[in-house]
Amino acid sequence: MLTEIIKELRNKIADQEETRSKKAKETRSILENKESTDEEIASANKAASEVRKMDEQIEADKEKLRNYEATAKTPDNHKEPEGRKISAEDEEKRSLNLYIHSKGKEVRDGITSPNVAVTIPESIIYNPENEVKSVTDLSKLVQHFTATTASGNYPMLKRATATLNTVEELAANPELAKPEFDKVSWEVKTYRGAIPISNESIQDSAIDLTGLVARNAQEQKINTTNAAISTVLKSFTPKTVAGESVDDIKHILNVDLDPAYNKVIVASQSFYNYLDTLKDKNGQYLLHQPIADGSPVTLLGVPVTVVEDTALGKAGEAHAWIGDLKRAVVMADRLDIQVKWVDNEIFGEYLQVATRFDVEKADEKAGYFVTQDEATPSA
Numbered sequence: 148m149l150t151e152i153i154k155e156l157r158n159k160i161a162d163q164e165e166t167r168s169k170k171a172k173e174t175r176s177i178l179e180n181k182e183s184t185d186e187e188i189a190s191a192n193k194a195a196s197e198v199r200k201m202d203e204q205i206e207a208d209k210e211k212l213r214n215y216e217a218t219a220k221t222p223d224n225h226k227e228p229e230g231r232k233i234s235a236e237d238e239e240k241r242s243l244n245l246y247i248h249s250k251g252k253e254v255r256d257g258i259t260s261p262n263v264a265v266t267i268p269e270s271i272i273y274n275p276e277n278e279v280k281s282v283t284d285l286s287k288l289v290q291h292f293t294a295t296t297a298s299g300n301y302p303m304l305k306r307a308t309a310t311l312n313t314v315e316e317l318a319a320n321p322e323l324a325k326p327e328f329d330k331v332s333w334e335v336k337t338y339r340g341a342i343p344i345s346n347e348s349i350q351d352s353a354i355d356l357t358g359l360v361a362r363n364a365q366e367q368k369i370n371t372t373n374a375a376i377s378t379v380l381k382s383f384t385p386k387t388v389a390g391e392s393v394d395d396i397k398h399i400l401n402v403d404l405d406p407a408y409n410k411v412i413v414a415s416q417s418f419y420n421y422l423d424t425l426k427d428k429n430g431q432y433l434l435h436q437p438i439a440d441g442s443p444v445t446l447l448g449v450p451v452t453v454v455e456d457t458a459l460g461k462a463g464e465a466h467a468w469i470g471d472l473k474r475a476v477v478m479a480d481r482l483d484i485q486v487k488w489v490d491n492e493i494f495g496e497y498l499q500v501a502t503r504f505d506v507e508k509a510d511e512k513a514g515y516f517v518t519q520d521e522a523t524p525s526a
Contacts, residue, residue, distance in 0.1 A: 151453045285458075298335065339499055356432070383468065386515040389520040400471050417463060420465075479505045
C-alpha cells in the first residue's frame, strides 16, 4: 500500500542522512588537518564527491516522498482497491495523472491549495516506447554530471606528462609531480517550453496522460540539450576534408588528435552519406555496419553517431565533429524535467515543461569541427 511505501522511503532517507553526516564529518576532519598526507587528502576529496552524490540522491528521494504524500491525501475515489499491491512506478504515474487532471490543485478535506510543480519520474521518461527513435541524445555522449548548485567549477584532470625517477635500492622515494587540473566554469540556465493539452481532453477523457506528457517533455529536453551541445561543438577548431579520399580524416585521427583521446565521430546525415561512399584501394567500403544489435557503426575502428544536418549546420551541408566528446564537453544538469501549470491569455492554462543545465567546452584540443569540401574530383 501507499502508506507502506511512504514509510519505507522515510526510513531510507533517514538512513541516508545519517550515513551522509558521518562521512561528511570524517572528510571535513581530514581536510582541516594540516598534517594530513597527500594520500589522505586525495581519499577525502573522493569521499567529498561521494557526499555530493548522496545529497543528490537524498534530494531526489525527498521529492519522490513529497509526491507520494500529496497522493496519499487525495479523496477516496483516487485510492486503489483494498488488498491490491501498488508498485512505486504506478504511484508515480498516478501522482502525475492526478496533477494533470486536477489542474495542479490538491484536494484536502474540501480545501484546495496550489501545487507548484511535479517532477516527471525517470522511470516514466525513459520508457523505451516513449523515446524519440529518430533523434540521437548527445547528452549521453558528453561528460555529464548532476549539479547541486546554480554555478561552479568542474575539474578536468590534465594528461600526465611527468615520468617516474630511477632510484637506488632501499633509497627514499623522490617526490612525484602532482596532478594538474583545468577548471571549467559553468552556470546553469533555465529552458522552458509548453505542452499543449486542451482543457477538453483533460475534462472529457479518462485516459492515462503520463505517456503523452512524458514523450512530449522528453522530445523537448533532447532537442534543447542537443542544440546547446552542437553550439559548443561548432566552436572547435575547423578542419576540411576534401574529395572522396579518407586521408584527411586519417590525419585528424592519427596526427592531429592525441593518441590518448577516446575518439568518436558525430556526423550530420550528409556527412554520414559521404562516409558511406568511401572505399579502400580494393573497392571495399570503409564504413562498417554493426555485427551485433546495439553496436555502433564504425569508420577505421572509430564509432560514428549520426545527427540531423541542422544540428551541425544547414540542411544539405556535410559537417562532423571528430574527437573525444567526454574530454571536450561538460554538461551540468541541475533539473531534469519538471512540469507546471501556468496561465495563458488565449489557452487559459497549459503545462509548462522546464529543464535547467549548462554546457561548456572543457578541452580545446579534444576535437575538431570538420566540413567536407564540396569540390569532388572528377572520375
